[in-house]
Amino acid sequence: xxxxxxxxxxxxxxxxxxxxxxxxxxxxxxxxxxxxxxxxxxxxxxxxxxxxxxxxxxxxxxxxxxxxxxxxxxxxxxxxxxxxxxxxxxxxxxxxxxxxxxxxxxxxxxxxxxxxxxxxxxxxxxxxxxxxxxxxxxxxxxxxxxxxxxxxxxxxxxxxxxxxxxxxxxxxxxxxxxxxxxxxxxxxxxxxxxxxxxxxxxxxxxxxxxxxxxxxxxxxxxxxxxxxxxxxxxxxxxxxxxxxxxxxxxxxxxxxxxxx
Amino acid sequence: xxxxxxxxxxxxxxxxxxxxxxxxxxxxxxxxxxxxxxxxxxxxxxxxxxxxxxxxxxxxxxxxxxxxxxxxxxxxxxxxxxxxxxxxxxxxxxxxxxxxxxxxxxxxxxxxxxxxxxxxxxxxxxxxxxxxxxxxxxxxxxxxxxxxxxxxxxxxxxxxxxxxxxxxxxxxxxxxxxxxxxxxxxxxxxxxxxxxxxxxxxxxxxxxxxxxxxxxxxxxxxxxxxxxxxxxxxxxxxxxxxxxxxxxxxxxxxxxxxxxxxxxxxxxxxxxxxxxxxxxxxxxxxxxxxxxxxxxxxxxxxxxxxxxxxxxxxxxxxxxxxxxxxxxxxxxxxxxxxxxxxxxxxxxxxxx
Numbered sequence: 001x002x003x004x005x006x007x008x009x010x011x012x013x014x015x016x017x018x019x020x021x022x023x024x025x026x027x028x029x030x031x032x033x034x035x036x037x038x039x040x041x042x043x044x045x046x047x048x049x050x051x052x053x054x055x056x057x058x059x060x061x062x063x064x065x066x067x068x069x070x071x072x073x074x075x076x077x078x079x080x081x082x083x084x085x086x087x088x089x090x091x092x093x094x095x096x097x098x099x100x101x102x103x104x105x106x107x108x109x110x111x112x113x114x115x116x117x118x119x120x121x122x123x124x125x126x127x128x129x130x131x132x133x134x135x136x137x138x139x140x141x142x143x144x145x146x147x148x149x150x151x152x153x154x155x156x157x158x159x160x161x162x163x164x165x166x167x168x169x170x171x172x173x174x175x176x177x178x179x180x181x182x183x184x185x186x187x188x189x190x191x192x193x194x195x196x197x198x199x200x201x202x203x204x205x206x207x208x209x210x211x212x213x214x215x216x217x218x219x220x221x222x223x224x225x226x227x228x229x230x231x232x233x234x235x236x237x238x239x240x241x242x243x244x245x246x247x248x249x250x251x252x253x254x255x256x257x258x259x260x
Numbered sequence: 261x262x263x264x265x266x267x268x269x270x271x272x273x274x275x276x277x278x279x280x281x282x283x284x285x286x287x288x289x290x291x292x293x294x295x296x297x298x299x300x301x302x303x304x305x306x307x308x309x310x311x312x313x314x315x316x317x318x319x320x321x322x323x324x325x326x327x328x329x330x331x332x333x334x335x336x337x338x339x340x341x342x343x344x345x346x347x348x349x350x351x352x353x354x355x356x357x358x359x360x361x362x363x364x365x366x367x368x369x370x371x372x373x374x375x376x377x378x379x380x381x382x383x384x385x386x387x388x389x390x391x392x393x394x395x396x397x398x399x400x401x402x403x404x405x406x407x408x409x410x411x412x413x414x415x416x417x418x419x420x421x422x423x424x425x426x427x428x429x430x431x432x433x434x435x436x437x438x439x440x441x442x443x444x445x446x447x448x449x450x451x452x453x454x455x456x457x458x459x460x461x462x463x464x465x466x467x468x469x470x471x472x473x474x475x476x477x478x479x480x481x482x483x484x485x486x487x488x489x490x491x492x493x494x495x496x497x498x499x500x501x502x503x504x505x506x507x508x509x510x511x512x513x514x515x516x517x518x519x520x521x522x523x524x525x526x527x528x529x530x531x532x533x534x535x536x537x538x539x540x541x542x543x544x545x546x547x548x549x550x551x552x553x554x555x556x557x558x559x560x561x562x563x564x565x566x567x568x569x570x571x572x573x574x575x576x577x578x579x580x581x582x583x584x585x586x587x588x589x590x591x592x593x594x595x596x597x598x599x600x601x602x603x604x605x606x607x608x609x610x611x612x
Contacts, residue, residue, distance in 0.1 A: 047504075050508060051507070052504055052507055052508070072507075072510045072511070072512055073510035074510075075510065076508065076509050076510025077510070079508075080508060081504065081505075081507075081508035082505075082508075083502065083504040083505060083508075086501065086502055086504070086505055087502065088501070089361070089500045089501070089555045090363075090550075090555065091550065091554055091555050092500075092554070092555045092556070093265075093554070095264075095265070095266075096554070096555070096556055097501075100497060100498060100501060100505075100509065101509070103494065103497075103498050103509040103510060103511065104509055104510035106494065108491055108494070109273065109274050109275075110273060110274065110275055111275055111276045111277060111494070111558075112266075112268050112270070112275045112276060112277035113270070113275050114270070116275075117268075134265060152505075153508075156509065
């Protein structure tokens with residue numbers, strides 16, 4: 001089971017520092033949600049963890065090794081990343097998109113092995129896309145499209161999957177469709193680390209929550225430890241009431257007004 | 261579940277896959293080009309019947325002793341060169357469109373061919389005694405210079421979401437083309453008359469007056485570059501999903517992007533040295549190919565090459581035979597279809 005950590009990690013865009021000397025250990029085999037207000041650096045942190053951004057200082061470690069030192073194809077077999085609202089090329093089919101997930105497993109003389117075909121079929125089955133395999137991605141609904149991208153990341157067969165706001169632009173039913181899929185994948189053994197906007201979704205679906213403010217971790221732990229009136233006030237600047245969900249017992253945040 | 265649209269070939273550790281349509285489409289395009297070639301070689305001031313053309317091509321001696329000379333020495337090299345030039349431009353366009361995720365990109369609209377042409381004109385006029393093999397290298401250098409400029413001015417933000425718009429790349433390309441065109445005019449105005457004339461000869465975008473020497477100048481480059489383009493197809497597929505996704509899949513972004521860009525420039529620049537600037541092929545051929553075989557580059561790159569070859573051989577044939585004895589350069593014939601097509605693409609983008 002792979003472990004992904006950040007150690008004294010500082011990230012910046014050009015010269016603007018975003019993440020400041022951050023230490024984080026994501027629990028393996030669990031779902032971690034990064035939450036926080038706009039501009040707090042949660043997407044930047046995710047990009048850093050996925051080696052899409054090079055650290056200015058510090059490092060991201062996979063099983064104790066700095067990810068910058070791991071050959072990029074090797075890393076891509078252990079760590080998958082799905083950016084926020086990716087755009088599929090015009091006319092590309094679900095099958096063609098999902099097959100791209102096999103990229104790190106292939107080379108020029110080995111372009112479609114039996115293992116590739118099996119991984120493709122497995123990813124399509126897990127995301128219940130088998131009936132849409134040969135449809136063009138741009139003709140699918142938002143939820144189906146997001147499932148196709150997740151299927152691509154699944155075909156990559158990594159232990160860890162990073163997702164940046166996988167539910168953006170989806171309506172409620174499609175949001176739950178995607179989140180329930182991620183829970184299913186997690187139960188099959190995948191470590192999931194994602195940025196989420198919706199606190200109640202984070203509380204409901206994630207095992208471990210990390211609240212960020214101004215590029216630093218304000219709080220982390222279970223939903224009961226992180227979704228509290230005090231932390232919501234500090235991190236988001238919002239007065240709220242947190243009550244237990246009448247059915248699940250998970251904390252439910254009811255926002256009242258902005259902090260005066 | 262529907263049947264797989266792929267053909268998969270596996271042997272031990274070796275495996276490849278491709279869309280079922282690809283062999284048929286490639287075969288069809290090749291056949292179409294061959295039919296045009298027979299007409300191209302047969303029709304002219306001295307007409308030769310198609311069957312006689314085929315017999316002559318097959319090396320059979322016929323009654324008329326002139327056939328061999330007209331077919332093999334006068335017309336065949338030109339027809340073959342037209343196809344090769346189109347193939348190089350089609351592949352170059354497919355690569356640059358995939359690389360930039362920009363359906364408007366092509367070697368001429370980005371100014372790459374203008375750069376190659378300006379560099380080649382400079383060489384012809386100011387260093388007339390340079391050995392022949394300098395010409396392709398100089399043209400390539402000019403193309404690379406433009407590619408660097410594009411990278412600096414139009415590509416810095418990346419091509420993924422939040423990066424620069426496709427229109428920006430084209431605007432910068434048009435600006436660079438204009439500047440380089442002005443430079444070329446300057447060189448033509450102030451250069452030695454004799455050398456200027458030989459420079460003007462191929463600037464028009466024509467394969468007029470070509471011989472086997474032009475074919476053999478172009479062929480080695482294609483034999484190297486086209487397989488490399490096929491080799492890069494998987495990387496293009498990954499890049500086509502956006503830079504973040506491609507990197508997440510383990511693609512070495514800077515290395516692969518530089519390699520593919522240089523390959524696209526090389527393919528376009530080499531055509532300039534034998535045929536001048538032939539515009540719009542690099543734009544149209546990949547679009548045509550996408551309609552025929554979809555967006556995956558292992559099929560798209562060869563199909564765009566074959567479609568480009570077909571387009572240029574057809575354009576050269578039409579230009580040569582439409583109003584004899586006047587010849588319209590292939591580049592102009594293609595522009596007649598190419599300009600409306602470009603406007604259509606722009607219009608479609610505006611609507612989207």
